[in-house]
Amino acid sequence: MAESATIVADQISYEDLYARWEQQNWQATALDFTVDRQHWHNEFSDLERRAALWNYALFFHGEDAVADNLSPYIDAAPREEQKYFLATQQVDEARHSVFFGRFMREVVDYSGDFAGLLERTRPELTWGFRKTFELLDEVADRLRRDRSRPQLAAAICLYHLVIEGTLAQTGQHFIEDYLTERDLLPGFREGMHNVARDEQRHIAFGVRMLYDLQREDPDCRHAVAELLREVLPYSVALFIPPRFDRRYTEVFGRTVEEIFAIGAASLEQKLRAAGMPVEELPGPPVMPLGLTAEERARRAVKLIEAGVLGAPNGSPRRDRETMELLFDFVARTIDPRAANGGLAVQWEFDDAEPWFIRVQGGEVRAEQGRLESPDVTLAMSYDDWVALVAGREDPRKLLVRRRLRPRGKLRSLWRVARTLGR
Template identity: 50%
Template structure:
């Protein structure tokens, strides 16, 4: 963390964050949505379908975090943090009320909160559901375990993943479109207020994590564990139904625009925390940090659409391009220190329905390539589909071995090293 970033984080005080909350209070019930009805009717069919998809994620999310914030308040170690989190719970309830009003008064979806909220369910995708199911479990865990490492995990999940990684990029593009278009002034006003609130929340999360991670390696390890668990789902959050790219194009942006903006934003947030992505263990953010943010986003989108990361049960693409992207990802997840000083360690994958690939780990570096490698230390044989399902956690390797869907060969010592290599 640079001196400038360190000083900036220290200059943000909990008193200041609370003061901003008082200064920027707003009323979800006072916003006039009358003109928005005509603006909604003027949208094209695909724009309304897209809006329902995007707004459903916001509405469901605001309701969920409002429900789940209480244990955060109880677990916060400082009184100032408890006070701020109490204001944040008010914010999230206010945001949910705003979206409820929009769904009821503009879209015409339901009457009370329960029915408008129920209308969002069919628009929520696999990745989104996985993250919010984890948020539910995190709240339950935090009620039982108020330790600092668990609190660090909870703040990471809520403030750095849900708000900074998932919500903020979508807010950016939606807000930009409707401010320029001018057809829904009430919605634009509400989103502007919500965006300002979320910025304050994220600032709080960055400050808390900066303090916790500076003081405790145990907190840092807990954050690593949480990120490794959850980041596998986030690439699937902003997938439009049936991969219909018109869902974003109709509002003037591409999936890659959202991904690029999100990649840049989250990198900045972790740098502000004082824990740059480059310093995290392999497997947390296994991306080539030397390439532009847009290229990183494009690769993640290609792999998600190709079915090699994200939702299980999708037949994965076996093209050389997709395999190459995926094995590059695997190479960046390797704990190279496991084989340091032991000469090159070679892993061979053979697939019944795709081309073979191999990985060489040597002297702190990795190299993945298509084809066979001479004298591999470990060889794995399966179908490409089964391999990807095991990688996603949908099929347990021991079960695949028993069912003869996976064959592994190599000496006991090499097999142990292989397990540690990708632990």
């Protein structure tokens, strides 16, 4: 475990986080939206209102979802100090929902109770948002049935590090930056500052909690790695604007790639602070290694635009550049240690050019073409392979339906499954 991670985690105490909550309390019902209403209707352009509403709706639904899902975390926390802080966090999340609900009513001019406001803004939610928060529901249900430390670690990782520490915090900084630069929406800006301060406490708690859990039970590292492999195909597409209209972020001064890169770097930093550097997690890499956060963001956006990652959107592109990016992505998420010294896998597609990946001497190489004697051949459609990589298909279901037809020795097939982590 890196010494720097130990230092960061040891500087955080549950008692101090609780004390900060008492000192930093604020009232969502006391914010004044009078000037905000004037700005919204007179200073914002139609595009800015559409883009801001989309962005704020994601937060509104996110805050509501995390408030609803926090109770099993309180039950599963092994220490009383942890339970006390988590109880304060549930109050925070409810307050955040009230804040966003007030903005929707008093500034945007939407009417109705909270259920009605949530339903009115539901069309703004992206595929990545829906899938990420469906997984949050599933993980909370798993935690209700299994309060073990590994299950709690996976749940904390999803809630505190991915949803709050990567997705929400990145979005908060984006919103605060453009509103401050333009001196707009003072009431909303004050509320967002308070929300961000609350989230900083929550994220610090998650970092300390993960640090403690993985010291107490090494299996927590495996649980966190599995959770990240499960959620990242969804979360990477959470902040994709409607119809991939780049103006939704660029009108406020940021490209989609810049926002993605900030989020990717944030997740790595928080995992490292929790004593679980991404490159040291067990099993196949949870994200492509050997690339900067900026390069990972650039490639991820290209693959989303090509229909490879993210929401299913017709047949994915199969041009040379797209397939090179796809197979390089796969190669960088392969665990060469599981190949036992060497492995050659051939993809035979019904509807695209063949590709292969060779693992040899600790190195992984992906190329277009055919091998003479691969250890394993995977016969399938390119569309199905893309769906597997993007987390939209279950390999077991494809096997049962004969849409995935592997050939090779049983031992080699097992090594492929371990090496690919799929």
